[in-house]
Amino acid sequence: MATKDMVIRHDEPNLARLNLVLALNRTELSEWAREISVDAMGTISIRCTAPRHGLVPHGIDNDILLGLVNAAVLQGLPEDDTVRLSTRELLQLSGITPSARAYKNLQETLRRLQYTAYDLTDSWYDGTKHRWRTVSFSLISRLGAEDNTKDVSNAGQWRAETLLAIRLDDSLMSNIRAGHLLPLDTEVLSHLRQPMTRNVFRTLSFQCTGASQDSVLAFHVPLSIWATHLGMHELRSDSVMRALKPAHDELIKVGFLKSVDYTGRGKTRTIRYIFDNIRTVADPETVALLVRYNVSGSRALTLAQSYGAEGVQRAVAVLEALLQGSYKTKIRNRAGLLSDILENPDKYDTILTDVEGTAVSVEVDCKARRVETEESPAPRDEKSARMILLNQLDDTEERRRLRDRAVELYVHHRASTLELMKLLRLSDEEADAFLTELERR
Template identity: 35%
Template sequence: MGRQSEMSQKQGLEERNMARLNPVVALNRVPKNMTGWCKTVEVDSLGTMTVTCVTSSGYTVPHGLDGDVVFALLSAYEFQGRPTDGRVRVNMNNLCEYVGLKPSTNTYERIYDSLQCLLNTLYHAESCWGNERNGKWEWRSLSFRIINSLGFKNTGETKQEARAFGESNSDVVIQLGDEIIQSVQMEHTRWVDLATYHRLSFPLVRLLYRLLEEQQAISSGKTFRVPVAALGQHLGLRELDPDGGIESKYNVPKTRVIRIDRVRRALEPAHKELLEMGYLRDVEYEGRGQKQEVIYTFGTNVQITADVETVALLTKHGVTAVRAAELVRAHGRERIEEVSAQFEARLAGGYRPKNKAGLLCNMLEQPERYAVPEVSKPEGSKEVKSRPVAEEQPAPVERDEKMAEMLLRRCALHDTAEGKELLAKLVAAYVSGKINTGNLIDLASLNSQAARARGAELLRAS
């Protein structure tokens, strides 16, 4: 696919071998002595994948959050213009943002551990590392690391502070694996919408989403059928073999896929989430025992929505992604922003609807029920006529300082004097019409550093 340099950080980058081979175990926890695994599995028309994972220095195999870190590093590499040396240079707050976690000392430590684990893990792929050229596939066997080198630079007023990793200003330099960089340079990549990705609530659903996206790209179909046992194997839903032993020529611990019923239970919350957001239209099982298959029917791909930010104004109040996309197409950004502002004003005034999503949709589709009174004085008459007004009538919303301050009341910029100064400028820009309601609502959802960066960007653009 062609490179799209105009893309902002709304789009993350997927290297397609990482998506197809799935080098990270989906489990949140693994035994301390699971220091490797080997899988030979076939899930698509491109053939068998044989991949072995080997860790060193006593590390367990990459799992859980490590998959999000891999995706974050690839996205950061793209955001920085694909440096030819393969190095990603970020501070910890940036990296937290790319991973989709709120910056904190605990988060820094988790990401630090993840980076160390990836640095100390080697993968062996046998005739299944692919690149597509002019409609033809080229397959290679190779050994690769996701991270080739890792460096940290910390600053502080004392030697102890400077040595203490975990501050937000800790700079990280990560050199990605040569094979991954080469694949990206050859454009064996795919875009992933970050707003959609970060709405997914746990590692397994995010790995499944990335796997399904890749399979949909491979087949260009509306469904994807795969044996449940193969899917469990591919996602890394495995455990150490109770009989012990080692396997493969790389002498990794012998593992086995968990029982079919446990695979289904593990997948259930992921399926529910992808169905609710509209990415999947249906999930069905056929067959029994080891011959069971799961059939995924794809729904509306929320990534094709042109205006993800506007969709987010609705989904944050419980409107499903598919329904939100339909409403945006039907009413347009300006109308969505106007009604979202009215809705936010009602909530700020203390109103607590039983069904937020339902009320918001009604305000969009039945505006006459929520109309502001229109007063007229016909010539020679003092009679006042009004349009119908719903019992739950919203107050008129003005583009004034009070409205702006209400929308920004929870913004992280309030935490510092510098942030408050930036807020004042943003309020002034809003009142003058240089930035819009959606911009302010988006700011209120960001962490402090991201809000500062976004606020400065809005002011420059205005």
């Protein structure tokens, strides 16, 4: 894993929003609980319990957790949910300068992340099924370390060559694998010197661009709730403001924030953040679409940010047209071809024109496709259809009927992949009308 490739930074939105690691550099807490409303997405309900005689995750533990998320992306989303790298590589990914002290701190951090238990009630967003879940987990489910050296002195003491095998929680990895990721401004992140500042930056990055598809200009929240959210339990308002001031000054200096204002007094005091530089963020559905065609998580984010939802959907339509035509036997790498269609659209001008309405359309019915190609369409099965639908139509009897109709249409080549995906954005009534239209044509 070369360091020159470690420039992309992604966060998992739950980690950014829920703030499972306290922002404070030091703590004496062995457990904490919070039930608060920070944004319009609903109540956050969490209980965190460290092992006996242990402390809850805090400070640089958040940086290490971010490093692990990025390791998972850079290593191609390992099927066994396990990232494998040296201690030096993990520290570099986490933005921490390797040193003897850093290796010792890393060992303590990973053990906290492994043995601390989190209980979340209707607060974990499942990026694969697009619903809120109640979950109990530890962020790291398994940790292994191996000394890659002949030096047997100081056995058990981690050093630069120590090789780590870290299995992340499956709920977390499932979201990462589905492209449920939040891009972070690498330039800003690299200039932030304190764990508190980086924690506030990650949390505000979600509120700036991750809580909705559109960027916002400002975010405000009661100071008492914000203090609890960041882990400043039972601190007076003036103490919270003093603790946050260095972080605010640094975020203003690097151009992430324009200003920080306070209004009101006592328990009614509110903090208001004005963002200075709103950046383009990838639409999660667009990222998920690319991931379905085996584009890696990091690559999917970059493409979604660069070309937007409309560009990606058009490129997918071109790819689907190729898969239904005489090119289908020649396509070995769908992800690579999809990337090439996005980056070099001029090479596919004829197909683009066809897809947009003249000769061939991905959304015409099966009969029209057979007229354009001498080969019959590739076979489809129910399993593929259900994967496209992400199990979103399985929760009620009525929605299961809609699902079965959609699967039937897909298997018999009367509905395209894009048309199945469109169902995910429709209400039950709209989906019924849409399926009726497909059944009639």
